[in-house]
Each structure stands twice: as structure tokens, then as C-alpha cells.
Amino acid sequence: MKRVILVLGTIFGTANADEKKGPTGHVFAWPFTEVAEMQPRGGSTQGTKVVLDETPSASWLRLQDASVSKYARDVNSIVALAGSYRVSFDFVETMGFKKGYKPPKPYFSWGTEHVQVLALEANFVSLQHTLVMYFKDKDGKESRPMVMKHWRQDWKFEDPDLHTYRGNSTWSRETRTPDQVRGKWTQAVFQVDDSPRYEVVGQWSHEGEISTWKSESCWRPLPRREFSERDDYHVLQGVHELTLTPTGWVHIQQNQKVALGEKGKKKIVGQELGVNRYERISAPSLLAAEEALVKSGSYWKEVRDVWAEIYDKNGTFSLKSEVDGKKLYQYHFGYAMQLEGSDQTYDASKGRAHARETIAKFVKAKPAGKASKY
Numbered sequence: 001m002k003r004v005i006l007v008l009g010t011i012f013g014t015a016n017a018d019e020k021k022g023p024t025g026h027v028f029a030w031p032f033t034e035v036a037e038m039q040p041r042g043g044s045t046q047g048t049k050v051v052l053d054e055t056p057s058a059s060w061l062r063l064q065d066a067s068v069s070k071y072a073r074d075v076n077s078i079v080a081l082a083g084s085y086r087v088s089f090d091f092v093e094t095m096g097f098k099k100g101y102k103p104p105k106p107y108f109s110w111g112t113e114h115v116q117v118l119a120l121e122a123n124f125v126s127l128q129h130t131l132v133m134y135f136k137d138k139d140g141k142e143s144r145p146m147v148m149k150h151w152r153q154d155w156k157f158e159d160p161d162l163h164t165y166r167g168n169s170t171w172s173r174e175t176r177t178p179d180q181v182r183g184k185w186t187q188a189v190f191q192v193d194d195s196p197r198y199e200v201v202g203q204w205s206h207e208g209e210i211s212t213w214k215s216e217s218c219w220r221p222l223p224r225r226e227f228s229e230r231d232d233y234h235v236l237q238g239v240h241e242l243t244l245t246p247t248g249w250v251h252i253q254q255n256q257k258v259a260l261g262e263k264g265k266k267k268i269v270g271q272e273l274g275v276n277r278y279e280r281i282s283a284p285s286l287l288a289a290e291e292a293l294v295k296s297g298s299y300w301k302e303v304r305d306v307w308a309e310i311y312d313k314n315g316t317f318s319l320k321s322e323v324d325g326k327k328l329y330q331y332h333f334g335y336a337m338q339l340e341g342s343d344q345t346y347d348a349s350k351g352r353a354h355a356r357e358t359i360a361k362f363v364k365a366k367p368a369g370k371a372s373k374y
Contacts, residue, residue, distance in 0.1 A: 027106075028092060028106075029092050029094045029273070030092075030103055033103065037105075038103070038105055038106060039105060040105060040106040040107055040108035041105045041106075041107055041108075041229075042089070042107050042108045042109035042225070043109035043110070043111070047110070047111065047112060047133060047134065047135070048112075048134035048135070048136065048142060048284055050086045050112060050281045050283065050284065051281055051282045051283040052086070052247070052279055052280070052281055052282070053247060053280040053281055053282040054247060055247070056246035056247065057080065057083065057246065057247065057280060059076065059079060059080035059082070059083075060080055060244055060245070060246050060247075062076050062080075063076050063077060063080060063206070063209075063211050063244060064209060066206075070183075070204075070206065071157070073204070073206050073211065074157070074185060074204040075120075075125065077204055077206075077211045077213065077244055078125045078127070078155050078185075079117060079120065079125065080211075080244055080249070081115055081127055081153075081242070081244075081249055081278075082115045082116055082117050082127060083114075083115055083248070083278075083280050084112070084113075084114050084115075084280065084281050084285075084286040084287075085112070085113050085114075085115065085248060085278040085279055085280055085281060086110060086111075086112055086278075086279045086281050087110060087111055087112070087113045087276065087277070087278050087279075088108070088109075088110040088275075088276065088277045088279075089107070089108065089109050089110065089225075089274070089276050090106070090107070090108050090274065090275045090276070090277070091106060091107040091108075091225070091253075091272055091273070091274040091275075092106040092107075092272060092273055093106075093257075093270050093271065093272045094271055094272060094273050095270065095271045096269065096270045096271075097267075097268055097269060097270065098269060104229075107225050109225075111131050111133060112131070112132055112133060112134070112281065112284070112286055113129055113130065113131050113132070113150060113278075113286070114129070114130045114132055114286035114287070114289035114290070115127055115128070115129050115130075115278075116128050116130070116289065116290055116293075118152070123156060123157035123158070123159075124154070124155065124156055124157070125154070125155045126152065126153070126154045126155070127152065127153050127154075127155075128149075128152050128293070129150040129151050129152065129153075130147060130148065130149055130150055130286075130289035130292070130293075131146075131147070131148040131149075131150050132145050132146070132147050132286040132288050132289050133145065133146045133148070134146075134284055145284075145286075145288040147288050147289055147292045148192075149192055149292075149300070149333070149336070150192055151189060151190060151191065151192060151197070152189070152190040152194060153187055153188065153189050153190070154187070154188045154190070155185050155186070155187055155188075156185065156186045156188070157184075157185055158178070158181045158182060158183070158184065159181060159185075159186045160175055160176040160177065160178065160180070160181050161173065161175060162174045162175075162176070162186060162188075162199045162200075162201070163188075163196060163199055163311055164198065164199055164200070164218065164219065165196075165197070165198045165199075165218070165219045165220055165221060165235070166219065166316075167219065167234055167235050167260050168234070168260070168318070169221070169318050169319045169320075169321065170316065170317070170318040170319075171196050171316070171317060171318075172315060172316040173311075173314075173315045173316070176201065180201070181201060183203065184201050184202060184203045185201075185202060185203070185204065185213065186199055186200065186201050186202075187199070187200055187202060187213070187215065189220075191329070192329050192333075193303070193327075193328045193329035193332045193333070194300065194303045194304055194307060194332070195307070195319060195328055195359075195362075196307070197220060197221060198218055198219065198220040198221070199218075200215045200216055200218035201215070201216050202214050202215035202216060202241075210243065210244075211243070211244045212241055212242065212243040212244075213241060213242045214239065214240075214241040215239055215240050215241065216239070217237060217238060217239050218237070218238070219235045219236070219237050219258075220235065220236040220237075220238070221235065221236075222234070222235070222236065223236070230257075232257075232259060232269055233257040233258055233259045233269050233270070234258065234259055234260045235258045235260065236255045236256070236257060236258070237255065237256045237257075237258045237268075238253055238254050238255035238256055239253075239254050240252065240253040240254070240274075247279060247280045248277070248278040248279045248280045249278045250275065250276070250277050250278070251274075251275075251276040251277075251278070252273075252274065252275055252276075253272075253273070253274035253275075253276075254271075254272075254273060254274075255271065255272045255273075255274065256268050256270070256271050257269050257270040257271070257272065292340055295339050295340045295342070295346070296336040296337075296339045296340050298346050298348065298351065299335060299336055299339055299346065299351040299354075299355065300332075300336065302348075302351050302352045302354075302355040302356075303332060303355045303359070305352075305355075306355050306356050306359050307359070310359070310363060310365065313365070314365040314366060315366060316365075316366040317363055317364060317365040317366065318363075318364040318365075319362050319363060319364070320361075320362045320363075320364065323361045323362055328358070328359070328362050331358045332355075332358065335351075335354055335358075339351075
């Protein structure tokens with residue numbers, strides 16, 4: 001028995017007092033890296049204090065009714081993603097594949113975000129995410145809420161017609177057979193300006209009190225947290241899953257960082273784990289998100305309608321990064337802010353024209369042609 005204890009002690013570095021002193025602290029996934037070298041990068045502003053709502057939500061309680069159909073539980077799960085949350089974004093690169101690899105600093109940030117149901121129809125649910133942020137000045141006085149349209153997610157049941165990301169700011173149509181999408185949901189994710197990000201097929205499972213949607217592997221553009229920091233890879237390739245909890249939901253990602261070479265060559269340069277946690281809050285109020293959409297929502301619908309036309313007409317299209325020194329979101333946000341600050345009635349014809357003309361400047365489209373098979 002003493003011999004066994006000694007072996008175990010040696011393995012875990014606790015047996016010999018004269019061994020070199022080990023690292024101080026423990027970095028998740030990198031236990032022998034000094035904590036000081038792995039302090040997370042990310043947001044540095046201070047948000048207002050939040051009050052967590054620890055009561056199981058009505059949406060989650062509805063999910064516990066196993067007597068309803070699986071389709072109904074799927075829909076209830078998607079609707080249960082809506083609410084007001086403290087959201088944390090946590091990423092750590094767990095491995096790299098080049099000589100002399102040194103892990104980059106993990107990423108962490110958080111904010112307060114409102115998720116509202118834009119549409120609830122047969123076989124379709126649309127959810128809009130909006131950041132609502134409160135800040136304090138040097139005297140401790142709290143500002144009015146700053147509202148910023150964030151990403152959107154559209155869910156379609158048994159949808160065989162996808163537009164998937166192909167790298168180099170390009171998306172192409174991809175068709176599935178009825179058998180490949182039977183009982184499954186596509187999740188299409190859009191940027192802050194309603195331009196596409198990625199679309200992927202996945203399936204909801206409901207076991208006991210756990211409702212989880214897990215995706216297939218798909219390509220995604222680099223996230224904002226990365227494209228301003230990295231130039232050694234071009235797409236994220238990964239699987240992600242959403243799981244409901246009594247007081248929110250958790251989004252887990254397993255991503256590979258893929259560099260694209262000539263003639264379709266791919267090289268994986270690293271792999272990361274991401275955990276985005278949505279914790280329901282009761283204060284502060286984030287309803288300013290819905291108030292902002294009262295005035296600008298009609299314009300954003302025009303934007304979505306233009307994109308729907310582009311998907312219908314084009315098998316493949318690409319997006320320019322800038323036009324006349326401005327990003328696509330800057331044109332849209334500027335117009336939406338004018339609407340939110342105006343007392344005049346929304347002019348649908350002008351809004352439609354602005355949406356169509358603006359997007360046309362950025363889209364490089366190709367004819368629909370023959371859809372690719374998965």
C-alpha cells in the first residue's frame with residue numbers, strides 16, 4: 001500500500017519536497033501555465049449591478065410536460081430562449097498544432113441582453129437579440145440604457161433549403177433530402193445588420209428535465225473577438241449545442257480554427273472550447289430593447305425581406321467588407337437611429353428603398369443555378 005501511495009504522489013507532483021516549485025494557480029485546460037500569462041482579454045467597461053431571477057421560468061416549467069408532442073416541446077424550447085439575461089462569453093483555446101505553440105490568452109466578456117420573439121409561426125420561430133447596457137459615470141451616476149441591435153436566430157422545421165458559409169465572405173445554397181431533415185430544425189444565425197452568418201441543421205432532444213439542441217458540424221466566419229486579433233486562420237469549424245436550464249440557457253461550442261490554402265487545402269491551427277451562459281435577470285429592466293424596435297422594427301423587416309429575396313434568387317453570393325469606407329451595419333444603424341430619434345411616421349417606401357439600395361452595394365451575387373448536394 002505504501003508503494004502505491006508513493007507512485008501516485010510522484011505522478012501528481014506531491015511526493016518529493018525538493019522538486020522544482022510548480023506553477024501558481026490553475027488555468028482551466030492549461031494547469032501548468034502561469035496564471036499571470038493567461039489573464040483573459042475582453043471587455044473592460046463596468047456594467048450596472050444585476051439581480052438574478054432564481055425562480056424557474058414559466059417557459060421552462062412548460063417544457064416539463066412530457067405529455068405534449070415532441071414537435072411542441074421543440075417549439076417551447078426555442079421560445080424559452082427569449083427573456084432578459086446577463087450573458088457571459090467564455091472561450092479558451094485548448095490545443096494548437098504548430099511547432100512552438102503557445103496558447104493565446106482566453107477571452108471573457110459579459111453584458112445584459114434581451115431576447116424577444118419576432119415571429120412565431122407554423123414550423124418557424126425568429127428571435128432577436130438586443131444589447132441593453134447601463135453605465136456609470138465618474139460620479140457614480142447611472143446613464144440611460146444604451147440599446148444596440150445584436151444578432152438574430154431563425155429556426156425552421158424540416159427545412160431542406162440552406163445557405164451555408166463557404167469561407168471568403170461567401171455563402172452558397174445547400175439542399176438536403178427529406179430524410180436528412182426529418183424531425184430536425186435548422187438554426188440560421190445573422191449578423192447585427194441582418195446579413196448572414198451561418199446556417200446549420202440540428203436536433204432537439206428532451207430527456208428528463210434536460211432539453212438540448214445539438215448541431216451538425218458547420219463553417220462560420222470569424223467572430224468579432226477573433227478577426228481583430230488573428231490572421232492565421234479563416235473559418236471556425238465546429239459543433240454547438242444549446243441547453244435550457246430553469247433560469248436561462250447555456251450555449252456550448254467546440255470549434256476548430258481552419259486556415260484555407262490553395263486548391264481547397266485546409267489546415268487546422270487550433271481548437272477552442274466556448275461556454276456562453278444566459279442567466280435570467282429581474283433587474284435592471286431591458287425592455288428598452290422592445291421600445292426601440294417599435295420605431296425601427298418596420299425598417300429592419302424591410303432589410304430581412306431584401307435578404308429573403310437574395311436567398312431565393314442566388315445559389316451563391318459574397319459580401320464586400322466595406323463600401324465608401326463604411327461597413328454594412330453602419331449604413332443600417334445610421335438609418336435606424338434616425339427613425340428611433342424621430343417623431344415622424346415611418347415612410348415604408350423610403351425605408352424599403354434604403355434597405356434595397358444599401359444591401360445591393362455590398363452583395364456580389366451569382367445566378368441560382370444548380371443547388372449543391374450535401
